[in-house]
Every structure is written in structure tokens, then in C-alpha cells.
Amino acid sequence: xxxxxxxGELRESHVGRHVVLMGWVAKKRDFGVFTFxxxxxxxxxxxxxxxxETAAEAHAKAKNLRGEFVIAVKGEVVSRxxxxxxxKLATGDIEVYVREILILNDAKVPPFQLEVAGSENLASxxxxxxxxxxxxxxxxxxxxxxxxxxxxxxxxxxxxxxGFLEIETPILLKSTPEGARDFIVPSRIHTGxxxxxxQSPQILKQITMISGLDRYYQIARCFRxxxxxxxxxxxxxxxxxxxxxxxxxxxYREMEGMFNHVLKLIDVNxxxxxxxxxxxxxxxxxxxxxxxxxxxxxxxxxxDSLKESDFAPFADTLRxxxxxKAIVVKGKAHYSRKQTDELQExxxxxGAGALAWIKLGDETTSSLLKALGEPKIAELASIAGAExxxxxxxxxxxxxxxxxxxxxLRNEVARREDLIERDRYECLIVTEFPMFEHDDExxxxxxxxxxxxxxxxxxLELFRTGVNDPSQHHLLGxxxxxxxxxxxxxxxxxxxxxxIHQKEVQALNFKALGMTPESARARFGFxxxxxxxxxxxxxxxxxxxxxxxxxxxxxxxxxxxxxxPKTASAQDLMMDSPGDVDNAQLDELGxxxxxxxx
RNA sequence: GGGGUCGUAGUUCAGUUGGUUAGAACGCCAGCCUGUCACGUUGGAGGUCGCGGGUUCGAGCCCCGUCGGCCCCGCCA
Numbered sequence: 001x002x003x004x005x006x007x008g009e010l011r012e013s014h015v016g017r018h019v020v021l022m023g024w025v026a027k028k029r030d031f032g033v034f035t036f037x038x039x040x041x042x043x044x045x046x047x048x049x050x051x052x053e054t055a056a057e058a059h060a061k062a063k064n065l066r067g068e069f070v071i072a073v074k075g076e077v078v079s080r081x082x083x084x085x086x087x088k089l090a091t092g093d094i095e096v097y098v099r100e101i102l103i104l105n106d107a108k109v110p111p112f113q114l115e116v117a118g119s120e121n122l123a124s125x126x127x128x129x130x131x132x133x134x135x136x137x138x139x140x141x142x143x144x145x146x147x148x149x150x151x152x153x154x155x156x157x158x159x160x161x162x163g164f165l166e167i168e169t170p171i172l173l174k175s176t177p178e179g180a181r182d183f184i185v186p187s188r189i190h191t192g193x194x195x196x197x198x199q200s201p202q203i204l205k206q207i208t209m210i211s212g213l214d215r216y217y218q219i220a221r222c223f224r225x226x227x228x229x230x231x232x233x234x235x236x237x238x239x240x241x242x243x244x245x246x247x248x249x250x251x252y253r254e255m256e257g258m259f260n261h262v263l264k265l266i267d268v269n270x271x272x273x274x275x276x277x278x279x280x281x282x283x284x285x286x287x288x289x290x291x292x293x294x295x296x297x298x299x300x301x302x303x304d305s306l307k308e309s310d311f312a313p314f315a316d317t318l319r320x321x322x323x324x325k326a327i328v329v330k331g332k333a334h335y336s337r338k339q340t341d342e343l344q345e346x347x348x349x350x351g352a353g354a355l356a357w358i359k360l361g362d363e364t365t366s367s368l369l370k371a372l373g374e375p376k377i378a379e380l381a382s383i384a385g386a387e388x389x390x391x392x393x394x395x396x397x398x399x400x401x402x403x404x405x406x407x408x409l410r411n412e413v414a415r416r417e418d419l420i421e422r423d424r425y426e427c428l429i430v431t432e433f434p435m436f437e438h439d440d441e442x443x444x445x446x447x448x449x450x451x452x453x454x455x456x457x458x459x460l461e462l463f464r465t466g467v468n469d470p471s472q473h474h475l476l477g478x479x480x481x482x483x484x485x486x487x488x489x490x491x492x493x494x495x496x497x498x499x500i501h502q503k504e505v506q507a508l509n510f511k512a513l514g515m516t517p518e519s520a521r522a523r524f525g526f527x528x529x530x531x532x533x534x535x536x537x538x539x540x541x542x543x544x545x546x547x548x549x550x551x552x553x554x555x556x557x558x559x560x561x562x563x564x565p566k567t568a569s570a571q572d573l574m575m576d577s578p579g580d581v582d583n584a585q586l587d588e589l590g591x592x593x594x595x596x597x598x
Numbered sequence: 599g600g601g602g603u604c605g606u607a608g609u610u611c612a613g614u615u616g617g618u619u620a621g622a623a624c625g626c627c628a629g630c631c632u633g634u635c636a637c638g639u640u641g642g643a644g645g646u647c648g649c650g651g652g653u654u655c656g657a658g659c660c661c662c663g664u665c666g667g668c669c670c671c672g673c674c675a
Contacts, residue, residue: 086634121611122610449675573667
């Protein structure tokens, strides 16, 4: 018996055809003399009918069927009787009248129901992860996996069409202490030495440019041994690309082109040229380098108006170079004390000391009323752009804290108040990221992007001075990079930069990052050598496949777009990894496992 | 490393102030049923209340510890 059709393709036009379907029993409805079976495969669901009268043997077999049995049915496609059509099913106008059933395999009773009436009442995630093969039978999850395959195909189409070469780079690389924690792999042949898995193919893709391959791309698996989040797994996939002889705008065009091509999969048309915003503007207006532009609620600066204030928390903040900013929540003057307390708890996670508020209800109330007086409260509300009925939420503190707290609060309030339209897609390219970030703990500057990112031409002098004059080291904090991110709906979907292609600038950068020429050589010597043999100007970007698919699938969890994800504690519950290895294996590698310190 | 939250039948959940025999729905098993598609209907089985300790005459409920899921902060060049 050979399958002739899938369970999703039969329509009215097939009526009269004799077909063979194969799939899983999704549901059986037994009426004694005849039985309905919902037969499921990746493509859909088809109702098949077995009658005792016309197919006694098949009907007897149908009696014994249970959920998730694998069967083949042979029969005729018939039009459903008047009034028995099912509009919820793509195949709901027909059914297959069965002559013969073949049980291809039986199945144990699943540990959880794949589809629950009323939906949403899915089994807990750890149960589903343990039986991932069953969870993956759920049509909703299958649709995500299918969408991911389409997205990757669309990406390959895009870059193929534009003359990019797909080039694979090694998974076994060398550990570099920069950046995220590496996953390391012991070498048997070189006992005591280790490979590292790529955090990204960064250096290798740049070397393909030095090699003159001109335009590179890769669907690259990346590994970072850091803690997980709803949108972060230790193992993930990037679209990685690099091109030679380009400026920033040319790279933006490819980012826009690729995402626009991919988003067509869900009938979303983004503008040919995306809006651009500098990093500093994004931080000032939204408190985030990946602002969600599907709603407003921009940050308002109240610092000027409070300059003369003798209210200690504000005065101290401003004296220390901090700022006082606010967001206005439209129509929420009726926020209760409990609600503002919750929001205060929320901003405290980001280091904010408190959340002050003004409520413009029938009366104006404020947590600052005693401290500032009524006229000042009214002035602040007005500066913030609040109107009657609105609530103003205020945070004071160091600039990074205010940005982080209010930026996150803005998203949180939008989520709570349901301010985000489901079908809206807002994209943005954030430009001119800072070259360095200050590490308060060590009082040093670290690369904000990665150590091969080119500074802005305009800031080159600032950069040189900051590096070479120890007394001017703080200038590094002002140097901007030719680095950029692509942001869709508040998710950082891609990031990249124009790279340094001159050895001198690269050496300067290593020095800025606190590396001696010797230590830089020890880590990146091969790359420094390569830079000396005629490196073309080049740049590129890397896009997170999972984050892009999360947007395509409308989910907020990365596990929904990966076939075999890990838990928040980085375990695979299905195969129970990570696991132990034999002592013999360890001996061969010269590795001894020591008990962790108590 | 830190914080929050959850853990009761195969699954999702309820379980009052600490009090008799821990319930419901779905699923499962057995029967009936000629048009269902969340089929209906009759009956039945099914519990280490995550685990360990403590308080108490008595703990699913209170306390301490621990394990696990999820979310967040730190971390993620």
C-alpha cells in the first residue's frame, strides 16, 4: 500500500477518487455500527469513516484503535452529507469512506493529551519537554517548525540571489577569553589542550573577506555558556554575513532586504528603507537600545525643572550627574496604591531607588506632593505632557539606571495595559553604538560590540587621544562605533558593524581594551598577521534565526521555535543531557573530575 | 550568584481556620449508541499531595531545608 495523499490536501475536487492516507489517530468517535477517525499528519487532519455494513473487517480493526496509533486507510473520497460539513477543517467538505485499514503501529497511551479541549490547558512544560517527540506532533508547534524551515529557505534564497557564497566554518575552534563563556571540547590527540565551540564565526568570516571571497553568508550554529532567558538558549543559530568594499548604508540595505524578504512569509510589508535612529537618541527617548516602536510613551526629561529643587533625593541625583525622567500612562490616573507599589518593585530590579508618581484624577495626587508642593507637581505633569486622567511615573538616578528602569517600565506598562496591537510590526535600525562600555567593577573599558569593530571616522582622533593619553582615558566612553542593530517590535534581531581593516587601528583598539601587544598576539596573532596581507574594507551582520522566527510565529518563547530546546537550567529533559562519561573516556583525555568545593 | 512564582490522579486544576474516607474536568478501561467532529450515555480503575526533616493529639495546608519547571536581575565581546 502506498500513500497517495496527505491528510491536509483532499478537497471537494477529489470526490470519487480512491486514496490511501497514512497518519496518526488524533481522535476516534465510535458509534457502534460506524466509527469516525480523525487522521493526522504534518499537513492536516482528515476525517475518515468506517462502517460495519460496508467494511466489516476494517470496522473490527477500528474498534481497537487508540490515540496515536499509526494507520493506513484505503478508501473513497466522498462529499459530506448536507449539514455535516466542518468549517473548522480545511478538509471539512469531504471525508474518506474506508474499505481497508492497516495498523502500521500501535502506541502507548501518551503521558499527556496533545490537544486539550478549550486549548491552552497544555501539560506543563517539563512534561512536554521530556516527551518532546509527542509535543512536536502538536499542529501548533509543527507550524512553527515549518515556518522556521521556510524562513531559513527564504534567507538562503535572498543571499544566493545576491551573489553571496554559503561557506561553512569550523565548529572546533580555539578559546578566546573575550566575550561570553566558551563551551570547550577536550582534544584526545593533544592531551590537556582544548577546542572551543564558536560563540559566532566572527573572525573566520572576516578572514573569508581577506581571502577575497567578497560576499559570505552562513546559517551558523553558535554556542555561549551563559544563563538562559525566554529568548536565549546556550545553543542557537545565526544568519551570519559579511561583505567587502562596503559602507554602513550598503550593509543596512542587505539587512533591510533580507528581513523584508523573510517577513513576506507572514504577509508583512516593512518599508524598503527602515527608519534610522542613533543609539544615544534611542536611549534618550526610549531608555533602550532596542525600542519597541509599536507604542509611544516616550521618556520625558524632568531634570531641568527640578534643578533648583531642595528635595534631597532629586537634588543629590542631579548633583551627582544623574537625571530625573518620567513616562506618562494615558488614562491611568486611577492606578491604585497597590499597582504603583508593584511597578515600584518592578523598577527596583533595575537599580532604581523608588518610583514617584503623579495622578491627574479629579484631584491631583502625588507621592511628591509634600516634598515639592502643588504648583511644582502641576508643572512637572505639564512638562511630561500629561493631561487630566493620566498617570506620570518618575524615576531619578544615574543615567544608565534611569534608562534601564524606565525603558523596562515602558514595556511592562504597555504589556499590562495591552497597548500593543497584535498585527503591527515596527522596524528600526539603531546606529552609532558606543565603541566601549565602562566596567564599573574594574574601572576599565570593554568592547561594546567586539574588538574588531571600527570606530566612526569622526571619532578617530578622540579614540587616539583616549588610548594614548592615560589622563584622557575617559574619552573612550564617548567614542562611537560603526556598529548597528536591526530591531523589530523591540527585539534585537540582528547586529553588525563595519570592521577595522587596518592593522594600526586594530592595535590601538587592543590597547584600549587593556591588552598588551604580546597578549593580543597570543590570542589573535593569526588574525593580526592576516590583516597585514591586504585586507579590504568590509562589514556585515549576524541575525538571530530564533528571534526572527519568534516574530514570524508570534511567540515570546524561544523554545517554541526550536525542535529540541533546553530548559532554563540548560538541560535536555528528553535525552537527559548533560550526562556522565566513562572513566575510560576521561582517562584517554587526561581529564579528572573533581568534586565541587562544599 | 540573587529575586519572584509554581509543584496535589496519566493531564489541567480545586482543596475553607490544621480535623472523618483528598475532589472535579479531561484522559484511560469496560458496555451501549446510524452522522459525530470538545459526540453522547452507563459503569469502573486510578493518589509517595515533588523529596527530607520539624511543630502538633492530628499536616496537602504551618516552619526549616532540598530538588525540579517557568520568569526576571547579574551574565550574554
